[in-house]
Amino acid sequence: MLKNTFLACLAIVIIALSYSCTPSAQKIRTIKKEKYELKIAPNQKAILIIFPCYPCDIEHTKHEAKFLENIEKEGITTLILNINQKLWLIQTEKEEYSKLIHKILDSNKVEKKNIFLGGFSSGGNVAVILANEFLKNKDVIQPKGVFVVDSPLDMEQLYKNAQKGIIEKASEDSYNESVFLTNFIEQNLGKPSENLVKFREYSPFLLSENSTSNMKYLKNIKVRFYTEPALEWQKKNRNRSYEELNAYVLEKAYDLLRSLGSHSVEFIKTENKGIRANGTVHPHSWSIVDKSNLLVWLKE
Numbered sequence: 001m002l003k004n005t006f007l008a009c010l011a012i013v014i015i016a017l018s019y020s021c022t023p024s025a026q027k028i029r030t031i032k033k034e035k036y037e038l039k040i041a042p043n044q045k046a047i048l049i050i051f052p053c054y055p056c057d058i059e060h061t062k063h064e065a066k067f068l069e070n071i072e073k074e075g076i077t078t079l080i081l082n083i084n085q086k087l088w089l090i091q092t093e094k095e096e097y098s099k100l101i102h103k104i105l106d107s108n109k110v111e112k113k114n115i116f117l118g119g120f121s122s123g124g125n126v127a128v129i130l131a132n133e134f135l136k137n138k139d140v141i142q143p144k145g146v147f148v149v150d151s152p153l154d155m156e157q158l159y160k161n162a163q164k165g166i167i168e169k170a171s172e173d174s175y176n177e178s179v180f181l182t183n184f185i186e187q188n189l190g191k192p193s194e195n196l197v198k199f200r201e202y203s204p205f206l207l208s209e210n211s212t213s214n215m216k217y218l219k220n221i222k223v224r225f226y227t228e229p230a231l232e233w234q235k236k237n238r239n240r241s242y243e244e245l246n247a248y249v250l251e252k253a254y255d256l257l258r259s260l261g262s263h264s265v266e267f268i269k270t271e272n273k274g275i276r277a278n279g280t281v282h283p284h285s286w287s288i289v290d291k292s293n294l295l296v297w298l299k300e
Helices: 002-020 058-064 091-107 122-136 155-168 171-190 192-200 216-222 231-237 245-261 291-299
Strands: 029-032 038-039 046-051 076-081 114-118 145-149 222-227 266-270
Touching: 029 058, 038 058, 038 091, 046 122, 046 291, 058 076, 076 091, 114 122, 122 145, 122 216, 145 291, 155 171, 155 192, 222 245, 245 266
Parallel strands: 046 076, 046 114, 114 145, 145 222, 222 266
Antiparallel strands: 029 038, 038 076
16 A cells, blocks of 8 residues: 555656656746847747837837737747837947847857847838848848838838828828928938938838848848738828838838849738737737747748
């Protein structure tokens, strides 16, 4: 009787110990600093580096980008950077942010393998520019893919749309955004009619010239352009046609990368997916990214 009890207890202990040593029981390691939040997956299959939108930060990004919830359990290490308020990057910023990413991964002993960059709105511009920079420089970090979510890749087109938004005053939000963008672009780049060279230098893609100075190296990696045109919503709330949307520029960027020889670029146009975390219907949202489909893309 005692022998059987002892053997039963021993079996329970062995099972408990073996379970505690299995990968599924390993914990996600979280490192949170002012400039970033890193969550290291116990069985890392890929690294996803995320850049927030212009006025957004880490917490806002986590709140809106629902696909990030528990993604580490799928083997995806995530690094969300507090790099915002950037529609483009100057050379010193490219170097600074590249070094920052290296420092974060090195200091936390994260293997630099299967790295993907992604961003929402202006954050997508940053993701594209940095991915292109890593590839161009043959850096140790060689991104396997990059995705953008409804990003304004073309500064000239963004400026022209903002000018139209000021004239039409379709809504208070649209007007205020248009005034801000017009002033910001003129103060930093000038006007396209007077200084197009600046727009070419800093835009990831310049439609008027089919210039890809900041994204041409992406032809060799996987690229996804996510967008939701929602033409009825745009007409009602912004008085915009398809040609005035980020979707239009993204589609043209997709076409150009294809013409450069890319076989791994995708233009993903969604419908009725754009909903903010508070329930507001808005096509310019993180929610247009489908988690299950993204996971397949990250792991394949």
